[in-house]
Amino acid sequence: MKKPMRTLDLETEFKRLEELIAGSQSFFLAGHLNPDGDTIGSMLAIASVLRRLGKRVRLFSQDPVPENLRFLPHVKSIRSSLPKSRFDAAILLECSTPARGGNLEPVLRRCRTVVNIDHHKTSESYGGINIVEPHSSSTAEIVYRLFYNMNVNVGRREAACLYTGMVTDTGRFHFPATSPRTLEAASRLLETGFKFSRINDLLYATKSCESLKVLGRALESLEFAAAGKLAVLTLTLADFKRYGARSEHSENVINYGMMVPGVKAAVMFREEEGRISVTFRSRGHLDVSLVAKAFGGGGHRNASGCRIKGSMEAVRGKVLSALSRLLA
Ligand SMILES: [Mn+2]
Incomplete structure (x- = not known):
């Protein structure tokens, strides 16, 4: 090399x-x-x-x-x-x-x-x-x-x-x-x-049953933060186990969060063994890759991600406050 x-x-x-x-x-x-x-x-x-x-x-x-x-x-x-x-x-x-x-x-x-x-x-x-x-x-x-x-x-x-x-x-x-x-x-x-x-x-136009079920769980979890500017989706290990689904079955699920009027950014937390995979989306000049990078990840301005060690609660706390600062 x-x-x-x-x-x-x-x-x-x-x-x-x-x-x-x-x-x-x-x-x-x-x-x-x-x-x-x-x-x-x-x-x-x-x-x-x-x-x-x-x-x-x-x-x-x-x-x-x-x-x-x-x-x-x-x-x-x-x-x-x-x-x-x-x-x-x-x-x-x-x-x-x-x-x-x-x-x-x-x-x-x-x-x-x-x-x-x-x-x-x-x-x-x-x-x-x-x-x-x-x-x-x-x-x-x-x-x-x-x-x-x-x-x-x-x-x-x-x-x-x-x-x-x-x-x-x-x-x-x-x-x-x-x-x-x-x-x-x-x-x-x-x-x-x-x-x-x-x-x-x-x-x-082709989706597996697992993907549709995981999508359903993610949509049920949908909540909003930062005065409605941030959509938050959460998927736990239990959600995946319940349907025998894998991480790939949640691909693109985050985009549903961006559909709600007034939403500027979406974040999805997906639980893995001992860590949380975090995916970000945004529109326009809002650069979510800054947050991904701050947590050791990377990607584009409007689509990025990172993996953070720790519990769902701890990771959500850290990431949501960083996103709220970005959106403020
Ligand atoms: Mn590419």
């Missing part, structure tokens, strides 16, 4: 990555813990293009791929065990620090170069190459741009992967990070003829 160097401008970094790809034979690809559509979609698209270029690729996710993303092509090539071999390059997707990907250190030490591709503004320049573009809607949009620069003809399956990354990270092209560039990229991807409507059905 090379020493991190100072961040060069983005176009230079894209060029350096193109050169790295051309000159390397083996790649280790990893995304963040609790992977989402953007991480998985971007990883699969890069892997597919690298394989087409004759490269050896190893894909890793410490946590399993969520069920709703298992339709993606070659998703089974993502493994949860760390490889023992050496790689010319590691490409980390959406990891603001290498630790966001889990225990990658033993592998990264055996990689000649580490590449950091991310659109989170809290991303640190830990890579030998850092493509961090906070104005991009998604990592998939950055990967699209990389392929465009490389003159790669994106295939139908690769397009499906990148589209999945974009549509999920933008909340169906709804969040403010959605730009003309995002829609243009999505439009070009659509031209490849992938099954656009079927993917939307799988992503947005």
Whole structure:
């Protein structure tokens, strides 16, 4: 693993990555813990293009791929065990620090170069190459741009992967990070003829019984703080046990809190063994990532999260007072 160097401008970094790809034979690809559509979609698209270029690729996710993303092509090539071999390059997707990907250190030490591709503004320049573009809607949009620069003809399956990354990270092209560039990229991807409507059905019109039950529990718990500006959702371990549900079944539940008029931010507390996972959402300029970062987490201005050790009561007390100060 090379020493991190100072961040060069983005176009230079894209060029350096193109050169790295051309000159390397083996790649280790990893995304963040609790992977989402953007991480998985971007990883699969890069892997597919690298394989087409004759490269050896190893894909890793410490946590399993969520069920709703298992339709993606070659998703089974993502493994949860760390490889023992050496790689010319590691490409980390959406990891603001290498630790966001889990225990990658033993592998990264055996990689000649580490590449950091991310659109989170809290991303640190830990890579030998850092493509961090906070104005991009998604990592998939950055990967699209990389392929465009490389003159790669994106295939139908690769397009499906990148589209999945974009549509999920933008909340169906709804969040403010959605730009003309995002829609243009999505439009070009659509031209490849992938099954656009079927993917939307799988992503947005298919829900497991566990997800619906957990949603019901979360909605029942809904309460308000900071004079109605903050929506608070709480899910306990008992809620998950009752329905045999896992953390992934509560994904996107927090967005329901944002639907109530007058709400500027939402927070969801999800109990885990010995700690609480906290997720934040906000609108406009209200920067909830400041609160996430204050508690050791990270993310975007309008969507971020952290994990805090302690009881539900203690964590709720600390986080709600920090949020009240932010909203005051
Ligand atoms: Mn993303």
